[in-house]
Amino acid sequence: MGYGSHESAILDMETIQPKANRVGFWMFLASETFLFAAFLTTRYVLSGTIKPEHLNQELSLLITMVLLLSSISAYAAEIAISHDDRKGFMRYMSITVLMGLIFMGGVVLEWREGQEFFPLGSLTDGVNYAASFFLLIGLHAFHVVTGLIALLIVMSLAAKGHYGSHDYWAVEGSVKYWHFVDLAWVIIYPTLYLF
Amino acid sequence: MSQSPEMRAGQQVAMRKGIMAAISLGVLSIIEYIIWFSFEKPVLILLPFVLLKGWIILDSFMHVKVVLGRGDH
Numbered sequence: 427m428g429y430g431s432h433e434s435a436i437l438d439m440e441t442i443q444p445k446a447n448r449v450g451f452w453m454f455l456a457s458e459t460f461l462f463a464a465f466l467t468t469r470y471v472l473s474g475t476i477k478p479e480h481l482n483q484e485l486s487l488l489i490t491m492v493l494l495l496s497s498i499s500a501y502a503a504e505i506a507i508s509h510d511d512r513k514g515f516m517r518y519m520s521i522t523v524l525m526g527l528i529f530m531g532g533v534v535l536e537w538r539e540g541q542e543f544f545p546l547g548s549l550t551d552g553v554n555y556a557a558s559f560f561l562l563i564g565l566h567a568f569h570v571v572t573g574l575i576a577l578l579i580v581m582s583l584a585a586k587g588h589y590g591s592h593d594y595w596a597v598e599g600s601v602k603y604w605h606f607v608d609l610a611w612v613i614i615y616p617t618l619y620l621f
Numbered sequence: 622m623s624q625s626p627e628m629r630a631g632q633q634v635a636m637r638k639g640i641m642a643a644i645s646l647g648v649l650s651i652i653e654y655i656i657w658f659s660f661e662k663p664v665l666i667l668l669p670f671v672l673l674k675g676w677i678i679l680d681s682f683m684h685v686k687v688v689l690g691r692g693d694h
Contacts, residue, residue, distance in 0.1 A: 487650065498642070602682075609678045612675055620657040
């Protein structure tokens with residue numbers, strides 16, 4: 427039985443739409459990359475590779491590991507829903523959100539310590555570094571929060587029966603965004619703490 | 622919704638790949654920390670590790686090769 431023009435148009439859309447979604451999403455990520463790149467560059471222009479001695483290296487390494495671990499649970503959630511394992515999806519997504527919240531807790535501690543070392547509004551020797559520090563940590567934290575909101579939205583929709591092995595674009599998009607947040611931190615962490 | 626054995630096997634293979642990538646990222650992060658601890662000017666030594674970590678995330682978790690037209694998702 428052949429398809430009519432309406433049916434073939436629907437089939438075309440089903441084939442084309444996921445590809446269009448992916449291309450659009452990667453273009454969005456490219457624009458986000460420019461944003462982060464601009465502020466990462468600012469750090470090097472303002473203060474080179476000079477950094478204060480009293481940064482909390484242990485805390486930053488710890489939250490880096492937490493964020494990296496959250497990426498594997500996010501990946502596991504995406505794999506689970508793409509294989510119709512809804513229970514696994516909910517479990518791994520919950521772990522991802524929990525790790526994201528732990529990461530945010532660590533960021534709040536970093537921020538408070540930063541305020542002790544670089545009081546806002548003061549003109550100390552480290553003011554250039556401090557500007558980059560608060561800007562990059564704050565920008566990244568904002569992305570973590572929006573990533574968490576996206577993950578919570580797909581979780582609540584999945585709990586209502588949405589998504590399956592043939593329809594999980596929203597999960598894929600939000601999980602990819604989470605990986606991007608992780609990727610950004612992989613660059614921000616050495617920029618602020620190690621270089 | 623129950624899974625077929627093929628789907629379960631496929632899920633396990635994908636999970637193994639993800640776990641390997643995560644272990645690599647963790648090990649590289651610890652190496653970065655050790656390098657920072659051991660060298661006074663570690664920028665050039667750290668750079669390849671940073672780039673490698675970035676590529677692992679792009680390749681293993683974000684499937685960038687699909688967008689580049691060189692892989693399956």
